[in-house]
Amino acid sequence: MIRKSIQSRRARETRLKIYGITSICxxxxxxxxxxxxxxxxxxxALQQAYFKLDISVNTEKFVDDSGAPDNNKMNLFNxxxxxxxxxxxxxxxVKDRDExxxxxxxxxxxxxxDLKEIIKxxxxxxxxHTLSVWLHLSDDADQYLxxxxxxxxPEEDRRINNKQIAWVNSLVExxxxxxxxxxxxxxxxxxxxxxxxxILGSVIGSALTLFVTIMFALPLAVMxxxxxxxxxxxGKITDFIEVNVNNLAAVPSIVxxxxxxxxxxxxxxxxxSAPLVGGLVLGLMTLPTIIIASRASIRSIPPSIREAAxxxxxxxxxxxxxxxxxxxxPGILTGTIIGMAQALGETAPxxxxxxxxxxxxxxxxxxxxxxxxxxxxxxxxxxxxxxxxERSSLAILFLVAFLISMNLLAVVLRKKFEKKx
Amino acid sequence: MTSKFRTKKVEVSYGDKxxxxxxxxxxxxxxxTALIGPSGCGKSTFLRCLNRMNDVIENCSIKGSIHLxxxxxxxPDIDPVELRARVGMVFQKANPFPKxxxxxxxxxxxxxxxxxxxxxxxxxxxxxxEKAGLMDEVKDRLNDQATGLSGGQQQRIxxxxxxxxxxxxxxxxxxxxxxxxxxxxxxEELMNELCQSYTIIIVTHSMQQAARVSKKTxxxxxxxxxxxxxTDKIFTQPENQKTQDYITGRFG
Numbered sequence: 001m002i003r004k005s006i007q008s009r010r011a012r013e014t015r016l017k018i019y020g021i022t023s024i025c026x027x028x029x030x031x032x033x034x035x036x037x038x039x040x041x042x043x044x045a046l047q048q049a050y051f052k053l054d055i056s057v058n059t060e061k062f063v064d065d066s067g068a069p070d071n072n073k074m075n076l077f078n079x080x081x082x083x084x085x086x087x088x089x090x091x092x093x094v095k096d097r098d099e100x101x102x103x104x105x106x107x108x109x110x111x112x113x114d115l116k117e118i119i120k121x122x123x124x125x126x127x128x129h130t131l132s133v134w135l136h137l138s139d140d141a142d143q144y145l146x147x148x149x150x151x152x153x154p155e156e157d158r159r160i161n162n163k164q165i166a167w168v169n170s171l172v173e174x175x176x177x178x179x180x181x182x183x184x185x186x187x188x189x190x191x192x193x194x195x196x197x198x199i200l201g202s203v204i205g206s207a208l209t210l211f212v213t214i215m216f217a218l219p220l221a222v223m224x225x226x227x228x229x230x231x232x233x234x235g236k237i238t239d240f241i242e243v244n245v246n247n248l249a250a251v252p253s254i255v256x257x258x259x260x261x262x263x264x265x266x267x268x269x270x271x272x273s274a275p276l277v278g279g280l281v282l283g284l285m286t287l288p289t290i291i292i293a294s295r296a297s298i299r300s301i302p303p304s305i306r307e308a309a310x311x312x313x314x315x316x317x318x319x320x321x322x323x324x325x326x327x328x329x330p331g332i333l334t335g336t337i338i339g340m341a342q343a344l345g346e347t348a349p350x351x352x353x354x355x356x357x358x359x360x361x362x363x364x365x366x367x368x369x370x371x372x373x374x375x376x377x378x379x380x381x382x383x384x385x386x387x388x389x390e391r392s393s394l395a396i397l398f399l400v401a402f403l404i405s406m407n408l409l410a411v412v413l414r415k416k417f418e419k420k421x
Numbered sequence: 422m423t424s425k426f427r428t429k430k431v432e433v434s435y436g437d438k439x440x441x442x443x444x445x446x447x448x449x450x451x452x453x454t455a456l457i458g459p460s461g462c463g464k465s466t467f468l469r470c471l472n473r474m475n476d477v478i479e480n481c482s483i484k485g486s487i488h489l490x491x492x493x494x495x496x497p498d499i500d501p502v503e504l505r506a507r508v509g510m511v512f513q514k515a516n517p518f519p520k521x522x523x524x525x526x527x528x529x530x531x532x533x534x535x536x537x538x539x540x541x542x543x544x545x546x547x548x549x550x551e552k553a554g555l556m557d558e559v560k561d562r563l564n565d566q567a568t569g570l571s572g573g574q575q576q577r578i579x580x581x582x583x584x585x586x587x588x589x590x591x592x593x594x595x596x597x598x599x600x601x602x603x604x605x606x607x608x609e610e611l612m613n614e615l616c617q618s619y620t621i622i623i624v625t626h627s628m629q630q631a632a633r634v635s636k637k638t639x640x641x642x643x644x645x646x647x648x649x650x651x652t653d654k655i656f657t658q659p660e661n662q663k664t665q666d667y668i669t670g671r672f673g
Binding site: 234302304305307308309310311312313314315318322323327 | 472474477479480502503504505506509510512514516517518519528529532533579582583586
């Protein structure tokens with residue numbers, strides 16, 4: 001009898017084990033598929049097609065009467081013309097107006113502007129200079145060179161025509177155009193032209209926003225947790241607060257966005273699209289998460305420690321701040337970082353307060369217009385250009401990397417603050 | 422003999438449940454008083470009334486009066502924080518803070534501002550450790566974690582920590598229940614020395630311990646004070662049948 005029952009128990013155990021392993025494998029496969037497909041789509045955005053131009057400039061044109069550099073004169077100069085005439089030297093056969101237009105379409109529409117910025121940064125001495133610079137090819141030429149634009153479809157349906165393909169190929173043959181590391185992606189903010197668009201603006205926007213979030217939510221949540229655990233008198237009001245804190249954690253994030261819109265923007269008149277407002281809204285959203293985690297963490301500290309402090313004549317606040325809080329720190333930090341990771345990936349509330357705007361400047365203060373990484377991804381994935389597709393994939397990988405490093409930080413901080421008993 | 426504590430008709434209830442009833446007893450100064458009785462008889466509850474540690478427990482209500490040096494400790498002008506500085510407590514389970522030995526002892530003086538500078542603080546810590554008989558054992562590792570010490574040493578750290586605030590009374594709630602006989606003997610020896618300058622009240626499950634260390638003993642049973650007398654009397658000629666039964670091991 002017993003032997004029989006043992007056999008069936010063993011069989012059940014094995015089956016359960018198999019279920020467990022299967023579900024873990026399934027989860028891992030899904031995760032790997034996701035990351036690999038995003039990675040395959042996004043890796044090519046690490047490179048960008050550049051072309052080399054030899055250009056001569058006379059800096060004397062850009063100084064005012066006293067000889068000091070004059071930005072105004074620099075801005076007024078026809079940089080596009082300079083780039084275009086330099087490009088035409090490679091293709092003297094192009095004469096026709098329409099043909100010229102097609103030729104200029106293979107280089108970035110921002111090439112002139114980029115050239116100006118390069119010259120500005122170089123701070124050349126006075127006189128005439130000849131230098132060779134690398135400028136972006138257009139996103140279509142870039143996609144063609146990466147093999148991401150199919151040339152099998154009829155010419156009229158294609159974003160790049162046969163003539164343009166021939167020009168690009170000839171530039172590549174002459175070693176004037178090639179794929180180089182896409183530095184722009186990591187050093188600039190958004191742009192209408194994929195080749196000039198980068199994630200730095202949104203990364204900094206996210207960082208500023210999260211800074212506000214943590215500064216706002218962490219102290220409030222920890223104080224609330226201490227109050228609820230140690231000071232609140234049990235009763236209807238405390239129960240009501242408890243239930244509502246738990247309810248808040250389940251409120252859809254877009255509702256917090258609407259709240260931010262009506263309270264922070266309409267009532268308090270804070271600036272639109274600002275990391276300050278984004279941070280406050282996300283802070284409100286993460287508040288219940290951190291409160292719940294902090295309370296659990298405070299509750300897990302043995303009461304004997306608190307009694308020891310009270311028995312020595314410490315006040316309730318001293319017992320909480322000197323003894324319980326330091327011991328509860330690892331748990332509170334873990335909860336905080338989970339909340340922060342949640343806030344980092346949140347798009348909906350930011351849409352409501354205007355952080356979905358197209359912003360080409362890298363934000364520098366808490367009130368300057370900014371966007372956040374998930375919003376940037378959302379906007380790029382919505383764009384028509386093929387080149388934005390790979391860029392949004394790479395940005396997703398970046399966001400994931402950001403999240404992983406935050407979680408690593410949580411582990412490190414936990415290890416650091418954890419005390420041995 | 423002067424009384425340190427004078428309690429009259431103390432009654433404590435947790436919610437609807439009465440933990441102790443009608444406890445009236447006087448505790449004498451500078452001796453060791455033992456509170457004995459079976460589990461759940463209310464002796465720890467009574468002890469915790471004496472420095473208002475019951476305040477921390479929700480829905481705990483106290484009736485009657487407790488006077489410390491003729492001052493009602495539940496009176497409106499008494500701050501429990503100040504009271505606990507005068508009436509220190511050592512708990513059943515050694516509960517040193519997970520900090521260095523030095524910081525453990527120095528915590529009380531620090532929060533009460535008993536030392537005006539570092540060298541004074543150091544003196545207080547050293548004196549307290551000396552009085553607790555720990556100095557020789559820990560003098561080279563004052564910066565080590567107190568939680569790394571042995572159980573007996575941890576409990577003596579807790580006693581030293583209580584002494585450092587220079588209280589008038591030290592309450593001990595079964596301080597030796599988790600210790601081996603050697604560590605217990607050390608703590609009992611320490612109590613004997615300390616009772617010259619402090620009033621000590623100890624709750625214990627061990628009747629031998631009560632007989633060994635205390636001068637007076639109170640026997641509690643089911644929330645009532647059954648008998649309170651000199652320890653010698655209680656253990657040789659108890660007046661009450663229940664006391665007789667308990668000390669001879671017929672129940673409890």
